[in-house]
Amino acid sequence: MELLTRLRNWLAAENLDAVLIASRQNKQPHLGISTGSGYVLVTRKTAHILTDFRYYSDLASRSTGYKMHLLNADNPFTVAINRLIEREEIATLGFEGEHVSWQTGSQWRASLNTTLCSISLDALRQIKTADEIARIRAACDIADHAAGHIRRFIQPGMREREVAAELEWFMRQHGAEKPAFDTIVASGPRGALPHGKASDKVIIAGEFVTIDFGAQHQGYCSDMTRTFLVSGQNSPPEAHPLYAIYQTVLEAQLAAIAAIRPGVACQEVDRAARSVIQNAGYGAQFGHNTGHAIGIDVHENPRFSPTETTLLQAGMLLTVEPGIYLEGQGGVRIEDVVLVTDSGAEVLYHQPKTLLLTGEI
Ligand SMILES: [Mn+2]
Numbered sequence: 001m002e003l004l005t006r007l008r009n010w011l012a013a014e015n016l017d018a019v020l021i022a023s024r025q026n027k028q029p030h031l032g033i034s035t036g037s038g039y040v041l042v043t044r045k046t047a048h049i050l051t052d053f054r055y056y057s058d059l060a061s062r063s064t065g066y067k068m069h070l071l072n073a074d075n076p077f078t079v080a081i082n083r084l085i086e087r088e089e090i091a092t093l094g095f096e097g098e099h100v101s102w103q104t105g106s107q108w109r110a111s112l113n114t115t116l117c118s119i120s121l122d123a124l125r126q127i128k129t130a131d132e133i134a135r136i137r138a139a140c141d142i143a144d145h146a147a148g149h150i151r152r153f154i155q156p157g158m159r160e161r162e163v164a165a166e167l168e169w170f171m172r173q174h175g176a177e178k179p180a181f182d183t184i185v186a187s188g189p190r191g192a193l194p195h196g197k198a199s200d201k202v203i204i205a206g207e208f209v210t211i212d213f214g215a216q217h218q219g220y221c222s223d224m225t226r227t228f229l230v231s232g233q234n235s236p237p238e239a240h241p242l243y244a245i246y247q248t249v250l251e252a253q254l255a256a257i258a259a260i261r262p263g264v265a266c267q268e269v270d271r272a273a274r275s276v277i278q279n280a281g282y283g284a285q286f287g288h289n290t291g292h293a294i295g296i297d298v299h300e301n302p303r304f305s306p307t308e309t310t311l312l313q314a315g316m317l318l319t320v321e322p323g324i325y326l327e328g329q330g331g332v333r334i335e336d337v338v339l340v341t342d343s344g345a346e347v348l349y350h351q352p353k354t355l356l357l358t359g360e361i
Contacts, residue, residue, distance in 0.1 A: 003030065004042060004047055006124060007019065010121075010124055011043075016092050016117060016119070017043060017088070017089070017092050017093065018042060019041070019042050020041050020094065021039065021041070021121070022100055025296045025297050026096065028296050030047075030049070030066070032059075034219055038051030038055055038059070039051070039077070041084060043084075043090060046088065047065055047067070048069060049063055049068050049069065050077065051070070051071060053070070053072065056068065078111045085113050085114045090114050091115060092115050093112070093114045093116055095108065095118065096118075096120065096121060097118025098120060122300070126302065126313070126316055127313055127314075129315075135219065136294065138217050139222035142176050143171070143215050143222040145174055147351045150163060150167045151226070151228050151359075152358070154203065154230065155203075156203060156230055156232040157203070159201065160201050160203060160209075161185075161199065161200055163185045163198065163203070164183040164185050164213075167183055167185075167213055174215075176215035176216060177215075177217060177219075179214065180213075180214030180223060183197070183198055183211070184211065184212035185198035185210075186209070187208070187209040188203075189328055190330075191207075191209070191325070192325040192327050192330055193325070194288055194333070195212075196210075203230055205232025206233040207229075208227055208230070208242055208331070209227065209230055210227045210331060210333055211228070214298060219296060220295060220296060223319050223337060225321055225323075225333045226334065226351060227246065228356055231359040231360065241329075242329065245280075245332050246332045246355050248277060248280040249334055250354070253273065253320055253322050253336070253353070255272040255275075255276050256272045256291070256304065257320055257347060260345035261344045262313050262314050262342065265308070265311055266305065267306055267308050269320070270304040270306050270308070273304075273320070274306065276322075285324045287325070289305040290305070290320060290322050291303070291304035292318060292319055294318065294319055304318060304320065313340065315340065317338070317340070317348075318338055319335055336349050337349065
């Protein structure tokens with residue numbers, strides 16, 4: 001009931017009689033599954049799930065505290081909602097304007113007998129419950145384990161796509177429902193592409209390879225990046241031409257983590273990382289945010305961006321992932337998921353962050 005209590009406190013604060021939830025991500029905590037179909041309606045006193053034949057019995061068996069409504073040709077959405085609007089005297093109804101298409105919104109405005117208000121439920125998802133933290137922790141454990149496996153697996157001569165396939169297979173075998181997003185494997189010059197999805201490029205000895213991936217577990221995501229040096233050349237990691245930028249990214253990543261604690265503005269954490277990279281002369285080669293919140297979606301709010309003024313609170317989970325990208329040469333990114341605790345930050349991964357060679361134990 002914590003979820004509904006939180007939502008009803010929010011309804012009171014927003015002066016709304018009810019909220020109609022249509023987005024996959026905001027329905028998930030109510031439904032227990034991820035689906036784009038169906039709706040959740042929460043009023044000050046009651047809660048409803050409206051869905052069709054395909055989901056009805058599954059959702060009815062999962063949910064407690066919600067009245068179930070079967071949508072079909074005799075009871076279409078508009079009729080069912082208008083009946084509830086009348087019965088529960090809903091004068092103001094919040095809906096997720098950023099998730100509802102213009103076409104649907106226009107139709108609702110024309111057909112629903114209430115005043116519609118565009119709202120965002122993002123803020124309600126920023127502080128995770130103990131159950132959500134446990135699920136994200138488990139998703140992170142799968143990724144952490146997979147990072148160690150894939151580092152030992154990578155050999156010169158493999159294609160990036162083979163590495164991605166092995167990584168995703170491993171995560172599935174260890175409890176992931178699916179990858180949290182398209183796996184990035186970017187080797188050599190492709191490392192300069194921050195979102196270089198795994199390609200047919202062959203990985204060569206002496207290249208850096210950046211792997212950015214995550215697991216979805218029980219509906220929650222992890223997100224992790226490590227950059228490795230591909231073995232097969234005899235020179236030590238310290239002799240690599242990109243070693244200095246690796247060390248700079250690592251220093252920036254550690255500085256950002258050290259800045260995290262409740263009450264600190266997100267932009268201060270971004271600044272902690274960005275100033276290290278700027279002072280090393282690579283400010284222009286770090287063209288993205290330092291991190292983002294994570295949960296049901298891989299990318300949630302708030303962000304560790306230069307302009308984000310949101311203050312950190314215990315129970316938030318965010319990534320810390322600075323990088324440096326040198327066009328034509330390669331790149332480095334290192335990413336952890338961090339839980340904001342009462343006194344600071346807990347990093348949810350245990351894999352080392354020093355520059356490591358692939359293949360070795
Ligand atoms: Mn990320």
